[in-house]
Amino acid sequence: MKHGKLTKRLTAVVLAAGMVMSLGACRSGGNNSGDAERKDASQIVQENQVSDNSAAPSDSSGSDSSGASSASSETDQTAEGEKTQYPLTITTYGSDGQELTTTYEKAPEKVLAVYQGSIETMLALGLEDHIAGAAGLDNEVPDDQKSAFSTINYLDEFTPSLETITMMEPDMIFSWGSLFGEKTLGDAQGWVDKGTNIYMNSNTRPSDEAYSRTLENEYTDILNIGKIFDVQDRANAIVQEMRDTIESVKEKTADMEEKPTTLILEAGDGSFRNYGAASLGGDMVTQLGGVLANPDGSSLGKEDLIAADPDVIFVVYMPYTGDDPEEVKNENLNTIIGDESLQSLQAVQNDRVVPIMLSEMYASATRTQDGIETFAKGLYPKLDLGE
DSSP, rough: OOHHHHHHHHEEEEEEHTOOOOOTTOOOOOOSOOOOTOOOOHHHHHHHHOTTOOOOOGGGTBBBBBBBBBBTTOOOOOOOOOOOOOSEEEEOOOOOOSSEEESSOOOOSEEEEEHHHHHHHHHTOGGGEEEEEOOOOOSSSGGHHHHHHHHHHBBBBSSSOOOHHHHOOEEEEEEEEGGGTTTTTTTHHHHHHHHEEEOGGGGGGGOOSOOOOOHHHHHHHHHHHHHHHOOOOHHHHHHHHHHHHHHHHHHHHTTOOOOOOEEEEESSSSEEEEOOTTTHHHHHHHTTTOOSSSSSEEEHHHHHHHOOSSSEEEEEEEEOOTSSSHHHHHHHHHHHOOOOOGTTTTHHHTTEEEEEEGGGTTSOOOGGHHHHHHHHHHHHOOOOOOO
């Protein structure tokens, strides 16, 4: 994979999300993403089938060993659990990035979930029966969600057109901010005005001004979806595991006199994108006790890396449909460990250049737990993350 292609693939998730498409986008093998290398819908569905070695889901997901929901309904919660009182008011964000108030008279029954985190959040909460349509998978869903995924309607279009959505008549649209555009999913406020609620991943809201993308935002999104569908016990369990992991790491490293310094880097053309303090990845590292070697810089050159010389370097990579994950990971790691001019870095010399998937640290939703663990293991390789 040539460097230009590598850069293109690393940033494709953002480009695809903001892509301008015609309202009546034709279905061309189920891939209207603008990336000809992406697989079509039938291939994605096939790759997300349950395999013999698929892992059993965790107890907190409310699922049995088949991956399907074991609860008789989404309101079957423990006596101690919180119950949603409808009508429920939830604050999300509009296409302009401003707060948008939505009201739910009951749990939505026909949800359009677009993009990885939205689909996986619904599945993790046992809400597959509420999904009228899903689209936009770049990676396979976790093994313990594949049985549930096989029951949903996965659409031909990578980003559904307004025509498709209108025909579907959803009562809720759940997606990223960059997809709520005039020529993609449509204006968020416009849908709400027509009686279709929307929920936008908080860390993807559009804004002309910089804002911090935080772990707390990811927690809030999962908890809000739990409230909307009256599955608060399940949502609380998922978020609590994330909080508990961070607290456990902080307790176990409290006596360390010097915490490891780090950079989170994504390869570009001649430079690296730096995920600093205002990024979700940066917030994860900071909450785990790590020290960002360059918390404010957005783009770093090789000289900047050498000057910072952190203890650990996390290399961001993202395999998309059509990619070999191991090849993409190694190609991106090689931008650091294979560069002769960077061999003096202590992270290179000490074998502490660590890969992390973009989906674990950018609008990561239920994959946030994976991101927390990846960062924790990279920062503290000798630390036992178990109880």
